[in-house]
Amino acid sequence: MISPHELLRDLEAAGIKDAVVNGNLRLRGPTTRVHSFANQCRRGKAGLLRLLSSRQTCVLCGAAIVERLLTSWGGKVVHRACGERAFAEAKAAYPAAYRHWLDDDPQ
Numbered sequence: 770m771i772s773p774h775e776l777l778r779d780l781e782a783a784g785i786k787d788a789v790v791n792g793n794l795r796l797r798g799p800t801t802r803v804h805s806f807a808n809q810c811r812r813g814k815a816g817l818l819r820l821l822s823s824r825q826t827c828v829l830c831g832a833a834i835v836e837r838l839l840t841s842w843g844g845k846v847v848h849r850a851c852g853e854r855a856f857a858e859a860k861a862a863y864p865a866a867y868r869h870w871l872d873d874d875p876q
């Protein structure tokens with residue numbers, strides 16, 4: 770059986786967002802993909818719930834953060850990829866405000 774960390778990573782890679790509602794696990798995402806993970810999530814539910822309740826949530830996309838290296842956006846934690854996307858969008862929208870930033874270093 771895979772670990773809760775691995776299961777969560779697989780879910781996120783499949784585009785499935787998780788939400789803990791009153792101690793119950795709700796999966797949001799493309800229906801066929803959610804169904805393909807249903808059994809695995811039912812078996813690993815306790816560990817997954819424990820992991821999710823201890824995780825921080827990305828303010829940009831709303832999914833739990835699995836990465837060890839936390840990235841922040843406006844002082845709130847985000848996925849690295851979400852933070853980089855938001856940075857690129859902000860830089861494109863306000864080039865003058867971001868001209869002092871190096872292109873390859875969003876920090």
Ligand SMILES: [Zn+2]
Nearest residue numbers: 827830848851
């Ligand atoms: Zn995110």
